[in-house]
Amino acid sequence: MSLRIVPYQVEHEPAVAEFNARGQAHEAPFGLSKTALSAWLPKQEGRIVVRELFLALEGAEVRGGFALRRQPFWLRGAVRDICNYQGPISEGIWDRRYMMSGVQMLRAALRECPLLYALGMGGVEQPLPKLLAAAGWSMKPIPFRFYVLRPSRFLREIRPLRRTKLRAAILDVAALSGLGSLALWARQAYRTRHRLPNGSRAERVDRYEAWADTIWMKARDAYALTAVRDQAAQNVLFGDGNVKNMTLRCQRNGQDIGWAVVRSTVMQDDKYFGNLRLGSLVDCLSIPGEEANIVALATDYLRELGSDLVVTNQSHTAWLNALSARGYMEGPSNFLFACSPQLAQELGPLSGALGTVHCNRADGDGPIHL
Template sequence: MGIKVVPYTEDRVPAVKAFNQRMADGGTGWGWYEWAEDRWLPRRDGLHVWREHFLAVDDDDEVRGAYALKPQAWLVHGETLTVTDWQGPVSEGLLSRRYAALGLRMIRDMLKKYPLLYSWGHGGNEAAMLQLLVALKWLIHDTPFCLKVCHPIRFLRRNAYLRDSTRNRLALDLLAFSGAGWLGFKLLHWGLGLRGPAHRDATAEEVPSFGAWADALWERCTTAYQALGVRDAKTMNALVPAEGWPNGIRLRVRRAGEDIGWAVVLDNQLENDPRFGDLRVGCVADCLALPEDAGAVVAAATRFLEARGVDMIGSNQSHPAWIEGFGAAGYLVLRDRRCFAVSPALQDALAPFEDTRTGLHLTNMDGHGPHGF
């Protein structure tokens, strides 16, 4: 039976729903969006970032797999290139060996459409996918997760990822109720925060959108990074719309009346989340500043989220200055928690990568957005 990859159109929604039902019945935990037009980033004239979806269908027009692409203008070594993230692929290879090669087929199809391809978000539970990418000569670059626990007792009592066994639950409850956990986290973050200035002179103001001030900041930053997605006002207003996902809060960060950067933060009360349980989770989902001002922006964004009452704050980062800024703000920097997977063609564009990686700026907003927060 032949398989073809086609654009996701409205008439194929029933077939996607049937695909999702088969995946659910098989206990895979995976599925695909049950709407054809992307609700986050639909394609619009004049906008240089969007998402498009594709389906792998058989001769009977049954959906057997799916993936999404997010092309975006990037600035790489001063040149504007279209660099594309992929989400998925999801396929019935999880259910039947008949479709075992479909994931590879879809990756090759992605590369034909957009050779400058990357994925930002693979972790340890996706070892098989990473092994496949390595076999295809993709570059895998490990990056950290930055974590700050604001309310230790709630973190210990509600974190589903840590409380995955009776033994762990008992140990965490002991730490919570004895006060040792509270004291330990407070001392940890206090000690980590001694490594850098507090940046009390940097202030964060919540704003309804990105304006001319953001364009001016973007222009100042274009020569300060080796590779990053374009972050002008038009792009950011598309990535962080006034309504709907990802429900980002835009912070304009100033010092002595001058704009030094911005951050997009999230504040979400989760329920039964597989990682964070019922925690109120903050996230620094995106940020921009000159590298020397990164620490000030992190400090201002952190104070803003702490004042709102979040239980913890997390952020994925790649640039050394931003990682250092999170560390100086008292965050625990957990190494090698997220992979930046780079296609051979994109490797060529980023070459020499050993130099470029020191100026590579990735945040949770890159890739397919701040899922999981």
């Protein structure tokens, strides 16, 4: 069934409300934006990072929709317009007549922005990654790393390790006896090869200023692909007054070496993290060679806030090496990076190229579950 893919306009809002009602009745995982202007990253004059919404129409009826997050990227030495394909959903979930709507929306997104990528998606077994793989997209998981700050709390709350009564009982004994804490501290200490130089400090700031542009200019050539992370882009993403996002300006002896965006969130009966206070390294950038110092300063800041655990997804080899040098451990990842055939052609095979890409949770829907 052929659908028209059009930009979401105010006059479509009643039909979107009807689509969402049908979706709710069929237990759809999420719905479309209630308003034509995106609540997050709305399109505004002069803003370089925006989120545009599109609808799949059959006559006047809405049968699906998706979003494109537009942002300038640094791709092999030049600034290019690249988009993130976000939140596609269609009536094909509950009505077989619209099973091909997902394909039609993806094709429309590629016409709108051929250099397209998708991020997250919950693992390769989910519908969107399966569709992208069938369409010839390249795909790999972005590595997941974690550091335990409070071992006893970690052992009592980490849900994936407590899925059976026996496992839970063993971890409770390990936490109560102190043996589990000792083992975790020893493992992390053994892995830690980096020491923070004297004169290093992190200052929490509300806005990115000229210092961020200086870091960006020094850092960008270290990456084959990265979103432009200058002050204009970062202020759109993290200078909006959201108190959950904490930007750390990192210096040594008064000289800027990089920055990090962190969160420290008290989880509530989370399926992965239980009731831990979860620290997260959401985004980061540094002068080449300073990555481990940024990781150390961010981790220490989250420790001071009382975080039990720090987690992050990072793709670039330099950041993964920095995390390892600070004692971070590796866990399973369902956070995928997928790129269109056109983007893959310019970037190269992901089997080797992913380690040259600087990508994390800041490059998709944001830290929505952290």
